[in-house]
Amino acid sequence: MCGVNGIFAYHPAANAPDKAELLATRDAMRARGPDGSGLWWSFDRRCGLGHRRLSILDLSDRASQPMVSADGKLVITFNGEIYNYSALRAELEAAGARFRTTSDTEALLHLYARHGVAMVHRLRGMFAFAIWDEIRRELFLARDPYGIKPLYTANDGWTFRFASQVKALLAGGRISHDAEPAGIAGFHLFGSVPEPFTLYRDIRALPAGHTQRVDAGGARQPVPFTKLAAILAEGAAHPAPVAELRERLRAAALDSVRAHLLADVEVGIFLSAGVDSGALLGLMRDAGQHATRAITLGFEEFCGTAEDEPPLAAQVAERYGARHITRRVSEREFRVDLPAIIEAMDQPSIDGVNTWFVAKAAKEAGLKVALSGLGGDELLAGYPSFMDLPHWRRTFGPIAAIPGLGRGARSLIRTLAPRFAQEMPKALGLLEYPRNWAGAYLLRRGLFLPYELNEAMDPDLARAGLRRLKPLRRLAENLSPDPGSNVGRVCVLESAHYMRNQLLRDADWAGMAHGVEIRVPLVDVTLLKTLAPAIPRLGPRMGKEALANAPTVSLPAEIVAREKTGFGVPIGAWMNSTAREAVFVEGGRPVESKGLMSRRWSRTVLHSFAKVGWA
Amino acid sequence: MNADRSVLALVTDAFGGYGGIAQYNRDFLNALTENRAASSITVLPRHAPERIAPPAAINQARARPRRLAYSAIALMIAFRHRVDIVFCGHLYMVPLAWLIARLKGARLVVQMHGIEAWPPPPHLQRIATEAADLVLCVSRYTRACVVGWAAIAPERVVVVPNTVTDIFIPGDGQELRAAWGIQGKRVLLTVGRMASCERYKGHDQVIAGIPDLVRRGHDVVYVIIGEGDDRARLEEIAREIGVAERVRFLGAVDQQCLVAAYRMADLFVMPSAGEGFGIAYLEAMACGTPALGLDAGGARDALADGELGAVVSETELVTAITRLLVAPRRDPAELSHALRARFGREIFRACVGMALAEY
Numbered sequence: 001m002c003g004v005n006g007i008f009a010y011h012p013a014a015n016a017p018d019k020a021e022l023l024a025t026r027d028a029m030r031a032r033g034p035d036g037s038g039l040w041w042s043f044d045r046r047c048g049l050g051h052r053r054l055s056i057l058d059l060s061d062r063a064s065q066p067m068v069s070a071d072g073k074l075v076i077t078f079n080g081e082i083y084n085y086s087a088l089r090a091e092l093e094a095a096g097a098r099f100r101t102t103s104d105t106e107a108l109l110h111l112y113a114r115h116g117v118a119m120v121h122r123l124r125g126m127f128a129f130a131i132w133d134e135i136r137r138e139l140f141l142a143r144d145p146y147g148i149k150p151l152y153t154a155n156d157g158w159t160f161r162f163a164s165q166v167k168a169l170l171a172g173g174r175i176s177h178d179a180e181p182a183g184i185a186g187f188h189l190f191g192s193v194p195e196p197f198t199l200y201r202d203i204r205a206l207p208a209g210h211t212q213r214v215d216a217g218g219a220r221q222p223v224p225f226t227k228l229a230a231i232l233a234e235g236a237a238h239p240a241p242v243a244e245l246r247e248r249l250r251a252a253a254l255d256s257v258r259a260h261l262l263a264d265v266e267v268g269i270f271l272s273a274g275v276d277s278g279a280l281l282g283l284m285r286d287a288g289q290h291a292t293r294a295i296t297l298g299f300e301e302f303c304g305t306a307e308d309e310p311p312l313a314a315q316v317a318e319r320y321g322a323r324h325i326t327r328r329v330s331e332r333e334f335r336v337d338l339p340a341i342i343e344a345m346d347q348p349s350i351d352g353v354n355t356w357f358v359a360k361a362a363k364e365a366g367l368k369v370a371l372s373g374l375g376g377d378e379l380l381a382g383y384p385s386f387m388d389l390p391h392w393r394r395t396f397g398p399i400a401a402i403p404g405l406g407r408g409a410r411s412l413i414r415t416l417a418p419r420f421a422q423e424m425p426k427a428l429g430l431l432e433y434p435r436n437w438a439g440a441y442l443l444r445r446g447l448f449l450p451y452e453l454n455e456a457m458d459p460d461l462a463r464a465g466l467r468r469l470k471p472l473r474r475l476a477e478n479l480s481p482d483p484g485s486n487v488g489r490v491c492v493l494e495s496a497h498y499m500r501n502q503l504l505r506d507a508d509w510a511g512m513a514h515g516v517e518i519r520v521p522l523v524d525v526t527l528l529k530t531l532a533p534a535i536p537r538l539g540p541r542m543g544k545e546a547l548a549n550a551p552t553v554s555l556p557a558e559i560v561a562r563e564k565t566g567f568g569v570p571i572g573a574w575m576n577s578t579a580r581e582a583v584f585v586e587g588g589r590p591v592e593s594k595g596l597m598s599r600r601w602s603r604t605v606l607h608s609f610a611k612v613g614w615a
Numbered sequence: 616m617n618a619d620r621s622v623l624a625l626v627t628d629a630f631g632g633y634g635g636i637a638q639y640n641r642d643f644l645n646a647l648t649e650n651r652a653a654s655s656i657t658v659l660p661r662h663a664p665e666r667i668a669p670p671a672a673i674n675q676a677r678a679r680p681r682r683l684a685y686s687a688i689a690l691m692i693a694f695r696h697r698v699d700i701v702f703c704g705h706l707y708m709v710p711l712a713w714l715i716a717r718l719k720g721a722r723l724v725v726q727m728h729g730i731e732a733w734p735p736p737p738h739l740q741r742i743a744t745e746a747a748d749l750v751l752c753v754s755r756y757t758r759a760c761v762v763g764w765a766a767i768a769p770e771r772v773v774v775v776p777n778t779v780t781d782i783f784i785p786g787d788g789q790e791l792r793a794a795w796g797i798q799g800k801r802v803l804l805t806v807g808r809m810a811s812c813e814r815y816k817g818h819d820q821v822i823a824g825i826p827d828l829v830r831r832g833h834d835v836v837y838v839i840i841g842e843g844d845d846r847a848r849l850e851e852i853a854r855e856i857g858v859a860e861r862v863r864f865l866g867a868v869d870q871q872c873l874v875a876a877y878r879m880a881d882l883f884v885m886p887s888a889g890e891g892f893g894i895a896y897l898e899a900m901a902c903g904t905p906a907l908g909l910d911a912g913g914a915r916d917a918l919a920d921g922e923l924g925a926v927v928s929e930t931e932l933v934t935a936i937t938r939l940l941v942a943p944r945r946d947p948a949e950l951s952h953a954l955r956a957r958f959g960r961e962i963f964r965a966c967v968g969m970a971l972a973e974y
Contacts (some may be wrong), residue, residue: 215969468766
């Protein structure tokens with residue numbers, strides 16, 4: 001976890017970049033990189049790069065950034081980890097490259113020097129970086145295929161700026177705060193801001209799995225280099241027998257965990273009572289790491305109930321010889337931390353509070369790096385959506401395909417049963433949206449649905465937002481080429497949307513706020529490529545059972561059998577009791593559905609962003 | 616851009632037209648030929664009041680002021696000739712340009728200038744713009760507006776600012792002062808149309824500030840070059856506040872006189888809130904005369920955010936004029952050089968080449 005930024009005044013008419021702006025943007029990311037900072041200027045001062053460092057690989061000053069190549073022709077500012085660094089280094093050295101450090105950053109410089117922009121195909125890991133090419137006089141930016149690391153850009157037509165955070169770009173003081181209707185509408189639709197949009201018209205995310213060049217002619221169109229749908233389509237074209245799943249997963253997950261342990265500092269783990277993190281802990285032991293520190297969150301409200309995770313997590317920790325840390329979080333602490341949580345949120349999100357506290361606990365324990373089981377549900381069909389979407393497509397798809405019928409039915413139900421329409425707003429979309437996979441997914445994941453936006457936000461803004469966002473088209477684009485199976489389609493939709501825009505963004509800002517790098521071994525293209533042939537035939541629970549058995553010593557049976565609890569209460573209830581609007585509480589529990597509570601919380605979050613100058 | 620390309624340019628005016636848009640179109644089309652970016656260029660103007668001979672590589676068809684005839688001729692040219700790129704010189708013509716580009720399978724390049732592109736346009740113009748392969752804007756402000764109303768990838772919206780011709784260079788302006796009888800005066804100059812529909816130019820603000828400037832000890836004369844139906848109103852304002860003898864309305868002048876006027880002025884001032892770019896600022900500074908404009912619209916670009924000329928708010932206008940009149944004047948040659956380093960013809964040509972490099 002580091003912070004990168006830069007300014008390139010590419011147009012001859014542009015003023016030279018301002019050092020104060022470069023510093024202000026860089027230092028707004030102090031939490032991302034508390035261990036050091038660096039600044040670099042091109043000879044003509046038309047390009048400046050900044051970096052804030054969290055030292056994890058090669059802790060020496062030699063590995064400081066921005067890093068200049070030995071011949072002075074290339075300069076890099078890099079955020080992330082390259083897990084196949086050792087193999088790359090060996091290959092590069094065999095080809096004649098001479099390394100001055102043991103950092104993966106230097107490997108990127110050598111790779112670019114040899115392979116140019118095609119270098120990205122060689123990388124395994126999470127990354128967002130910019131390389132200044134002094135000979136070509138151009139910037140080259142790249143972001144990892146899943147979008148684990150963030151990278152935001154702003155181009156005013158004369159000057160190009162980039163940074164790891166939206167708020168850092170704004171802190172530079174030169175970028176307009178004008179609202180982006182698509183970002184606001186997207187937040188209402190999904191509970192997070194869908195990339196490439198942000199809340200601000202002039203700031204965009206470099207899309208995941210894309211590269212971008214910026215030269216004297218300006219910022220060129222981002223170019224994709226990896227597509228999740230293509231990987232799954234390739235797998236579906238060469239399907240593997242179901243019997244192979246367990247062995248494929250065992251080998252590939254172990255390989256991924258081993259790769260993700262690459263560090264010169266201790267690597268811990270966020271341990272819940274679920275399969276994903278438990279299996280990762282077992283695989284960490286198989287990979288040779290013992291006495292891992294494992295952190296579990298506990299809530300006083302859950303003590304003695306089935307939802308209390310620490311007892312089960314302690315069993316898992318004991319099984320794998322880990323040092324278990326239980327961190328109890330109270331509603332009082334949540335209320336005290338809430339302003340800091342909102343402040344740390346780079347873009348509004350209705351989630352991420354759990355990650356905030358577990359990262360906080362990691363920092364308290366002195367950890368800089370922790371593995372997380374994030375991504376297991378997307379990869380191994382763990383969400384209910386893997387059953388719901390195919391079911392909805394089968395049952396309601398043919399009806400929804402009749403033009404106008406769904407919309408008509410919605411109007412009719414609103415008139416005849418207004419109470420039902422109010423309490424079950426998304427149910428009204430069942431005859432309208434499952435006409436295609438994108439629609440079914442929007443119905444499943446939507447916080448609000450497009451037809452409700454006029455009630456959630458200014459109608460003109462909503463109209464403009466939907467026109468610019470094109471949510472269904474954007475979701476459908478992720479499904480090209482066709483992943484070849486129902487499981488594959490849902491896997492892509494969940495990975496390229498919910499996980500990318502919500503879970504990974506939350507992991508980034510919440511981890512960053514505490515200077516903790518969160519690594520996600522189940523979000524790994526190499527792992528996906530190995531499993532892709534088996535994914536089309538994944539049945540309910542099959543993937544999770546296979547993962548539970550991936551470690552040499554399997555997870556306890558009660559972990560596998562345990563129903564998925566996920567995020568909701570008590571933090572969900574706390575959030576809603578903190579929301580701006582009244583909450584209906586009965587017997588200490590909110591009586592509204594989780595969806596309606598999330599809507600209430602979303603308005604509170606967005607309001608807090610509006611207060612600090614957006615729109 | 617591939618050199619073996621045929622370009623059809625749909626423009627309001629180009630070789631034979633007044634004002635910034637005609638000048639820009641000429642500069643742009645000349646840059647295409649100088650860059651050898653196209654094998655043939657056919658220009659269809661709506662107007663060509665005083666025809667200027669285009670370069671040999673450019674063929675300008677007869678002007679067609681009527682919309683229907685213009686559209687028919689444009690379609691006819693498109694069907695008779697090969698068209699690889701349709702260059703649309705004005706937002707109003709985008710639907711026609713889009714149609715031709717679709718029919719011919721050609722690339723569409725749209726040029727945006729100033730206030731016409733700032734508010735969201737009608738539906739058809741908007742969706743045609745969104746279909747463009749490349750949108751060129753004269754300023755960052757115009758670009759921001761276009762990116763705001765068009766659902767288009769921001770990378771396809773590129774700034775290519777105005778440029779300035781080589782005749783605008785520093786020189787002696789005393790002769791003109793003598794001819795106009797304003798030796799020893801502090802001369803403020805504005806060059807721009809005085810149209811009742813373009814009152815944002817700010818002539819009236821300068822006139823209103825004259826009494827204050829005089830009170831502060833500046834023996835000012837305000838010279839206005841340009842014509843328009845708002846002139847009578849401005850003359851009336853000058854009379855009402857008792858500064859009529861200090862305001863000279865010179866109407867339209869030839870280019871030689873214009874250059875001399877820039878040179879003799881102490882300060883070029885145009886507090887316009889609606890400039891797409893403001894080519895007059897460039898011309899003034901290219902002649903070595905300091906320029907002042909408002910922190911609004913595209914003027915910021917011409918004044919380089921205050922590094923070339925002064926950028927002020929409306930309320931600071933008189934104070935800023937006073938400050939610039941008493942401050943030591945920047946060396947004219949140095950100012951002109953700095954201006955050309957950002958907006959000179961070579962720079963413009965390179966910008967056009969880079970913008971079109973991938974098309």
